[in-house]
Amino acid sequence: MTTMSDGAVLHVRSPVLKAFLEAVRQTVEREPDRAQVIRALRPSFARLLADSSWLPEEFRQPDPSGGMGEGVGNYLIYRSAARDLSLMSLVLGPGVSTPVHDHLAWGIVGLYAGRQEEWVYRRTDANGEGGPVDLTVVEHNRLSPGDFYDLLPPEGDIHQVRTTSAEPSASIHLLGNDIGCVWRHRYEPEEHRVQPFRSGYSNEPCPEPLQSGPTG
Numbered sequence: 001m002t003t004m005s006d007g008a009v010l011h012v013r014s015p016v017l018k019a020f021l022e023a024v025r026q027t028v029e030r031e032p033d034r035a036q037v038i039r040a041l042r043p044s045f046a047r048l049l050a051d052s053s054w055l056p057e058e059f060r061q062p063d064p065s066g067g068m069g070e071g072v073g074n075y076l077i078y079r080s081a082a083r084d085l086s087l088m089s090l091v092l093g094p095g096v097s098t099p100v101h102d103h104l105a106w107g108i109v110g111l112y113a114g115r116q117e118e119w120v121y122r123r124t125d126a127n128g129e130g131g132p133v134d135l136t137v138v139e140h141n142r143l144s145p146g147d148f149y150d151l152l153p154p155e156g157d158i159h160q161v162r163t164t165s166a167e168p169s170a171s172i173h174l175l176g177n178d179i180g181c182v183w184r185h186r187y188e189p190e191e192h193r194v195q196p197f198r199s200g201y202s203n204e205p206c207p208e209p210l211q212s213g214p215t216g
């Protein structure tokens with residue numbers, strides 16, 4: 001791990017990654033509208049996904065004790081000092097699914113290796129906190145390397161992904177928060193339940209003190 005002089009964390013050294021992170025930094029600084037940030041970063045993100053050389057092997061391995069479930073690796077690649085940006089790789093072994101979950105921040109997510117399918121959910125109850133949760137599938141997508149999609153809550157923020165290839169899938173996530181360390185939600189649609197959860201990272205502890213935890 002490298003902790004940079006400004007307190008950011010960088011786990012991977014590569015010119016293509018460095019150029020991408022610089023584009024992210026400049027775009028976020030000049031553009032307050034997150035939809036515009038996403039739009040402006042699409043070409044840079046496409047280049048990052050198209051370059052198969054920069055992500056080390058250890059960031060492409062399933063994690064038997066992953067915080068999103070057995071076989072799910074969450075590898076932190078970069079985190080800003082303010083913890084308002086993170087880049088990570090999510091690795092799922094063949095046939096492995098994430099729970100249904102949200103992200104609570106803007107982001108761009110793209111497939112780097114393997115193949116995945118994704119179900120996007122919309123919450124259709126009006127219960128707010130504490131009531132039974134109703135979720136409806138609004139999209140089913142099949143993803144190949146180079147495909148990517150936006151996250152701009154609340155729209156499209158709840159999903160589940162599963163590896164459909166014989167080899168593990170790795171997807172690259174740029175998020176406008178410290179995605180592994182924030183408290184967010186996992187859903188059990190058939191039980192109409194939601195629970196607070198924190199995925200953690202497979203390669204980096206979350207800083208203490210903990211960010212605000214579940215209240216109920």
Ligand SMILES: [Fe+2]
Nearest residue numbers: 101102103159
């Ligand atoms: Fe996700």
